[in-house]
Amino acid sequence: MKVFLTGASGVMGRSSIDALRLAGHDVVGLARTSSSAEQVGAGGAEPCLGDVFDRDALIAGMRGCDAVANLATKVPVGLGALRPGSLKAIDRIRLHGSKVVADAARAAGVGRIVQQSLSFMYADGDDAWIDEHSAVDVTRATEPVVVAEDNMKTFAASGGTAVSLRFGLITGNDPNTAWLFRRAAAGRSIGLGTERSWMHVIHPDDVGSAVVHALTAPGGVYNVGAEPVQRRDYVDAIALAAGHRSGHFLPGWILRLGGEKLEILTRSQRVSSQLFSDRTGWHPYHPKLTPDWFDDLVRV
Numbered sequence: 001m002k003v004f005l006t007g008a009s010g011v012m013g014r015s016s017i018d019a020l021r022l023a024g025h026d027v028v029g030l031a032r033t034s035s036s037a038e039q040v041g042a043g044g045a046e047p048c049l050g051d052v053f054d055r056d057a058l059i060a061g062m063r064g065c066d067a068v069a070n071l072a073t074k075v076p077v078g079l080g081a082l083r084p085g086s087l088k089a090i091d092r093i094r095l096h097g098s099k100v101v102a103d104a105a106r107a108a109g110v111g112r113i114v115q116q117s118l119s120f121m122y123a124d125g126d127d128a129w130i131d132e133h134s135a136v137d138v139t140r141a142t143e144p145v146v147v148a149e150d151n152m153k154t155f156a157a158s159g160g161t162a163v164s165l166r167f168g169l170i171t172g173n174d175p176n177t178a179w180l181f182r183r184a185a186a187g188r189s190i191g192l193g194t195e196r197s198w199m200h201v202i203h204p205d206d207v208g209s210a211v212v213h214a215l216t217a218p219g220g221v222y223n224v225g226a227e228p229v230q231r232r233d234y235v236d237a238i239a240l241a242a243g244h245r246s247g248h249f250l251p252g253w254i255l256r257l258g259g260e261k262l263e264i265l266t267r268s269q270r271v272s273s274q275l276f277s278d279r280t281g282w283h284p285y286h287p288k289l290t291p292d293w294f295d296d297l298v299r300v
């Protein structure tokens with residue numbers, strides 16, 4: 001297939017270019033700058049200059065493609081994420097960009113869209129397993145993710161196939177984990193929420209393999225991640241890789257200060273990705289959080 005990727009130069013995009021090329025697909029990668037375009041080209045994709053709000057550039061790039069994977073994002077990393085307005089860019093990409101991308105795909109005659117989504121939207125489930133039918137908890141922080149999925153439903157209603165992938169927290173050699181790793185190395189707190197609560201995580205490599213499998217998945221919404229891990233184990237795994245015996249949790253008052261932005265990172269989410277595996281045959285190369293997920297960070 002020929003696949004058009006937005007966010008091609010990001011963590012999800014790079015993983016997807018590698019996996020798509022390995023599976024024999026051709027990739028056109030959207031890039032906003034010449035340096036991103038260079039990176040996309042070096043990865044083996046054909047760069048296309050434009051952004052997710054530029055309908056004409058998208059249509060031109062998507063012509064002749066069989067599928068679109070909308071992976072563009074603007075996740076704030078580190079303490080800057082707590083600043084007022086830090087979610088403005090990512091909210092706009094989710095709320096408005098996803099609609100422009102879906103409209104452009106329709107106009108370009110592309111029949112399938114894969115939309116990156118997030119399992120953070122689920123309500124706190126304590127120890128219960130969460131599947132695609134479990135309740136979501138819509139707050140100001142999660143609403144744009146829900147709207148992006150709704151834009152995909154509109155695409156599907158007009159005759160296309162839309163697959164939304166609710167990824168867990170990307171954990172490995174990526175800017176957010178690298179920031180946590182540096183904090184842990186300095187002996188600072190990195191844990192949010194309660195120690196026994198569950199997190200849904202995914203290794204960066206498995207994002208790309210999931211995008212490949214989404215090209216043949218029946219339309220719908222799927223959870224995508226490794227085995228859920230309890231927060232104490234997640235925090236200790238990073239701390240251990242960073243040279244400490246165990247990690248520390250942030251005090252509750254900081255969480256209250258972070259409001260809805262941090263609240264979504266404290267929910268207990270024991271998310272099952274079984275449906276996606278059953279429907280597509282996808283299995284993560286990294287099924288369980290292990291110390292080697294941090295090998296690249298340790299080397300740096």
Ligand SMILES: NC(=O)c1ccc[n+]([C@@H]2O[C@H](COP(=O)([O-])OP(=O)(O)OC[C@H]3O[C@@H](n4cnc5c(N)ncnc54)[C@H](OP(=O)(O)O)[C@@H]3O)[C@@H](O)[C@H]2O)c1
Pocket residue numbers: 006007008009010011012013030031032033036050051052053071072073074075076077093118167168169170171174175176177
């Ligand atoms: N599920 C998750 O846990 C999850 C999901 C996504 C990201 N993250 C994390 O967020 C952190 C930052 O991610 P990142 O390093 O991939 O960088 P990023 O700054 O979030 O950018 C990601 C991609 O989106 C593209 N993009 C941004 N705005 C765009 C727009 N208006 N139009 C078109 N494309 C646009 C960027 O293109 P340009 O290069 O052209 O700017 C880039 O390719 C990482 O730690 C990552 O793991 C986590």
